[in-house]
Amino acid sequence: MSAPTSRSGLLSKYDSGSYFCELLGSPTSPHPVFETIEQQLSTITEDELRSRAAAAENDLYDLGVTFTVYSEKNAIDRVLPFDMIPRILSAADWTMLEAGVRQRVRTLNLFLADVYGPQKVLKDGIVPADLVLGNPNYRAQMQGVKVANDVYVAICGIDLVRDQNGQFMVLEDNARTPSGVSYVLENRRMMHRAWPELFHGLGVQSVDGYGARLRQALAENAPGGEADPHIVLLTPGTYNSAYFEHVFLAREMGVTLAEGRDLVVVDSKVYLRTIAGLRRVDVIYRRIDDDFLDPLVFREDSMLGVPGVMDAYVKGNVHLANGVGTGVADDKAVYAYMPRLTRYYLGEDPIIPNVETHLCNEAEGLAYTLANLEKLVVKPVGASGGYGVVIGPRATKAEIEETRAQIIADPGNFISQPVIGLSVCPTVCKDGIEPRHIDLRPFAVTGKDTWVLPGGLTRVALRKNSLVVNSSQGGGSKDTWVLFSEGTR
Amino acid sequence: MLLSRHAEAAFWLARYVERAENLARMLDVQNVFAADTRDPASWRSILTLNSDEARFLENHEQADRESVTQFYVLDQDNPTSIVAAIHAARENARALRPLIPTEMWTQLNVFHRKIHALTMADLSEARLPRTYAMIKEGCQAHTGITEGTFFRDEAWYFYSMGRSLERADQTTRLLDIKYHQLLPFGATVGSGFDIGQWNSVLRSAAAYYAYRRAHFGAMSPGTVAGFLLQNRAFPRSVALCVDDMGRVLNGLRSRYHLRGGVVALERIDEVQAELNGRSIESILIGGLHEFLDMLQTVLGHLGGDIARDFFLYGEIAGQAQVQSQ
Numbered sequence: 001m002s003a004p005t006s007r008s009g010l011l012s013k014y015d016s017g018s019y020f021c022e023l024l025g026s027p028t029s030p031h032p033v034f035e036t037i038e039q040q041l042s043t044i045t046e047d048e049l050r051s052r053a054a055a056a057e058n059d060l061y062d063l064g065v066t067f068t069v070y071s072e073k074n075a076i077d078r079v080l081p082f083d084m085i086p087r088i089l090s091a092a093d094w095t096m097l098e099a100g101v102r103q104r105v106r107t108l109n110l111f112l113a114d115v116y117g118p119q120k121v122l123k124d125g126i127v128p129a130d131l132v133l134g135n136p137n138y139r140a141q142m143q144g145v146k147v148a149n150d151v152y153v154a155i156c157g158i159d160l161v162r163d164q165n166g167q168f169m170v171l172e173d174n175a176r177t178p179s180g181v182s183y184v185l186e187n188r189r190m191m192h193r194a195w196p197e198l199f200h201g202l203g204v205q206s207v208d209g210y211g212a213r214l215r216q217a218l219a220e221n222a223p224g225g226e227a228d229p230h231i232v233l234l235t236p237g238t239y240n241s242a243y244f245e246h247v248f249l250a251r252e253m254g255v256t257l258a259e260g261r262d263l264v265v266v267d268s269k270v271y272l273r274t275i276a277g278l279r280r281v282d283v284i285y286r287r288i289d290d291d292f293l294d295p296l297v298f299r300e301d302s303m304l305g306v307p308g309v310m311d312a313y314v315k316g317n318v319h320l321a322n323g324v325g326t327g328v329a330d331d332k333a334v335y336a337y338m339p340r341l342t343r344y345y346l347g348e349d350p351i352i353p354n355v356e357t358h359l360c361n362e363a364e365g366l367a368y369t370l371a372n373l374e375k376l377v378v379k380p381v382g383a384s385g386g387y388g389v390v391i392g393p394r395a396t397k398a399e400i401e402e403t404r405a406q407i408i409a410d411p412g413n414f415i416s417q418p419v420i421g422l423s424v425c426p427t428v429c430k431d432g433i434e435p436r437h438i439d440l441r442p443f444a445v446t447g448k449d450t451w452v453l454p455g456g457l458t459r460v461a462l463r464k465n466s467l468v469v470n471s472s473q474g475g476g477s478k479d480t481w482v483l484f485s486e487g488t489r
Numbered sequence: 490m491l492l493s494r495h496a497e498a499a500f501w502l503a504r505y506v507e508r509a510e511n512l513a514r515m516l517d518v519q520n521v522f523a524a525d526t527r528d529p530a531s532w533r534s535i536l537t538l539n540s541d542e543a544r545f546l547e548n549h550e551q552a553d554r555e556s557v558t559q560f561y562v563l564d565q566d567n568p569t570s571i572v573a574a575i576h577a578a579r580e581n582a583r584a585l586r587p588l589i590p591t592e593m594w595t596q597l598n599v600f601h602r603k604i605h606a607l608t609m610a611d612l613s614e615a616r617l618p619r620t621y622a623m624i625k626e627g628c629q630a631h632t633g634i635t636e637g638t639f640f641r642d643e644a645w646y647f648y649s650m651g652r653s654l655e656r657a658d659q660t661t662r663l664l665d666i667k668y669h670q671l672l673p674f675g676a677t678v679g680s681g682f683d684i685g686q687w688n689s690v691l692r693s694a695a696a697y698y699a700y701r702r703a704h705f706g707a708m709s710p711g712t713v714a715g716f717l718l719q720n721r722a723f724p725r726s727v728a729l730c731v732d733d734m735g736r737v738l739n740g741l742r743s744r745y746h747l748r749g750g751v752v753a754l755e756r757i758d759e760v761q762a763e764l765n766g767r768s769i770e771s772i773l774i775g776g777l778h779e780f781l782d783m784l785q786t787v788l789g790h791l792g793g794d795i796a797r798d799f800f801l802y803g804e805i806a807g808q809a810q811v812q813s814q
Contacts, residue, residue, distance in 0.1 A: 062595050063591065273494070274490050
């Protein structure tokens with residue numbers, strides 16, 4: 001699907017092969033601003049581009065926009081690799097994606113309110129009850145708990161991919177503590193510094209509003225309709241690899257960044273330890289998993305959490321974002337039911353379809369998976385971060401057989417999907433500008449309504465031919481641009 | 490509504506940077522002084538002053554220029570080294586990251602990397618002066634950026650108190666070290682050698698020219714010690730730092746209606762009375778070392794008073810102290 005016309009400048013040798021290219025578009029529907037970008041790319045040399053990229057990376061390093069990897073003695077700060085060529089979404093694509101993400105978030109929240117409420121979805125047999133109630137992420141403590149505005153998932157990240165035909169699909173829902181939004185904002189700031197002229201004449205939607213929107217959404221969920229609620233962001237601490245993001249979000253929202261030891265529960269109410277004594281807290285945006293949240297209810301050995309916070313939450317004295325037990329909705333097995341859930345709760349077809357998914361806990365899905373292992377991607381249900389994923393066409397015979405044995409031993413722990421030939425985007429590589437596979441994680445925040453940050457995090461698999469975009473597996477990121485539609489600027 | 494933990498981090502961030510700067514000053518001047526006098530024993534007095542002698546001798550045969558400099562600049566295992574102080578400063582800044590400006594953080598982050606990259610080659614006799622200049626400039630850049638960008642809410646008050654307290658403490662130590670070195674030469678007060686010693690005291694505190702503007706006549710131990718202890722115009726004098734602490738603490742209490750800090754204020758009164766109420770002559774007669782020792786003890790208690798009232802508040806607060814918003 002490479003573009004038919006000859007190209008100039010830095011893209012003269014670019015060939016996206018059989019993959020859908022995010023910058024070229026398709027022959028029938030070329031990308032609306034491709035010519036402008038190609039023009040811009042012809043005014044800059046590869047060396048200049050590389051030197052700007054190096055300066056940008058250095059900025060990130062100085063700013064401490066880093067993952068921290070702790071070894072025995074030293075803290076090693078690593079920068080998430082950043083690619084200078086942005087991924088650009090047309091206004092039409094974005095309008096569809098935004099509606100699709102909102103629909104997805106509504107479905108997730110309705111499903112959670114149902115699961116932890118009347119459980120109609122289980123009684124009607126839409127989703128097998130044991131898949132939900134036997135799920136390790138189901139929290140029985142949440143049964144019957146009233147959650148403000150029924151917002152269980154206030155912050156959601158939906159992972160999207162695009163196939164060879166340019167069709168967007170949902171790959172995964174992140175309804176627990178989705179991370180990466182700080183990179184969206186930092187990447188934009190960096191692009192404005194490093195390559196300001198690339199923005200000329202395009203009309204790119206701003207991403208600056210995220211902090212204010214998030215704060216507003218969290219405030220709308222405060223208990224008792226408190227007009228100016230006290231919001232804190234709860235971090236596991238300075239040694240957490242995402243600490244930079246926690247700092248970033250606390251600053252963007254203008255709220256206190258607290259650790260578990262800064263909070264105390266007295267009479268089922270949560271307080272912050274301040275220089276003036278204890279101060280009441282209304283909303284906690286927690287970046288700590290359920291397991292570590294409250295040692296009195298979950299893991300006793302957790303030093304990160306706040307003893308008693310679940311009691312305060314259950315009594316409605318504090319709002320937690322995200323809610324407890326949301327992991328039951330973004331599970332890879334429940335994912336397969338999302339199209340059915342959308343129809344069940346909203347009476348609508350999904351705007352963004354799922355990737356076709358075979359559940360190994362169903363006889364049919366198991367048989368299909370075992371018969372087609374070399375063609376499929378097999379994923380363990382519980383894991384995240386790309387760990388344990390086996391890509392059939394790229395696996396050795398031994399790996400396939402090992403996977404087969406694992407599936408047979410514990411079918412319920414696996415799903416399989418066809419290999420998606422992820423779309424590509426021109427990327428600055430060692431030997432020039434080359435296609436690299438990418439995905440997209442838009443972020444949605446929900447208070448009384450849902451707002452979607454224009455764009456999202458575009459992750460890029462920097463290794464040639466790799467389909468795995470996770471930062472733990474050699475991935476980087478790109479700035480993501482959403483164009484204004486004609487006439488709205 | 491400042492977290493106790495953040496208050497503590499701000500207080501210590503300032504202290505560690507101030508400590509690193511003073512250590513660099515002291516070592517820099519010592520280097521020149523030791524070269525002038527060819528007195529290797531003088532290196533030992535720096536260890537004595539910081540109560541580091543025993544720890545140093547565990548891993549070192551003798552105290553000379555190279556070993557003491559390495560110990561105080563590069564040694565990551567030595568908690569009183571410059572590299573350890575800057576590391577601790579950066580860890581506190583990391584905890585405080587949500588409250589400090591990006592420029593403050595970036596400078597400290599880059600400075601920290603520079604300090605960590607130092608090697609023995611940077612401590613060679615030829616390069617050492619430049620290395621100390623780099624360290625002092627890094628600390629001063631931090632102080633300047635902080636002055637110009639740090640939002641002046643509660644955290645700033647704690648930062649300021651930390652800086653004043655550490656500065657006062659460091660000045661007493663600077664005087665004390667020279668007291669140790671000068672003790673055997675007490676009989677030669679007024680000789681050329683003695684003057685050189687007192688010059689170096691003043692230079693360590695960046696006080697030489699300031700002193701010259703305040704005192705015209707002959708330099709004496711009394712005028713130098715008096716200047717560093719009591720002068721209310723010199724930014725590193727103990728009196729000025731203690732005054733600043735009192736002013737900042739009063740400001741914090743009244744602006745934010747805080748009840749804590751009463752004991753600390755009483756103790757500040759006490760130090761002020763000691764510093765104001767006695768002439769330098771009477772201090773010298775009573776023993777300079779004893780006086781400095783007393784000051785260091787009181788300043789230590791002062792840090793404890795602040796910690797008890799503000800940093801540990803939540804931990805000792807019972808339900809009765811729960812306040813409404």
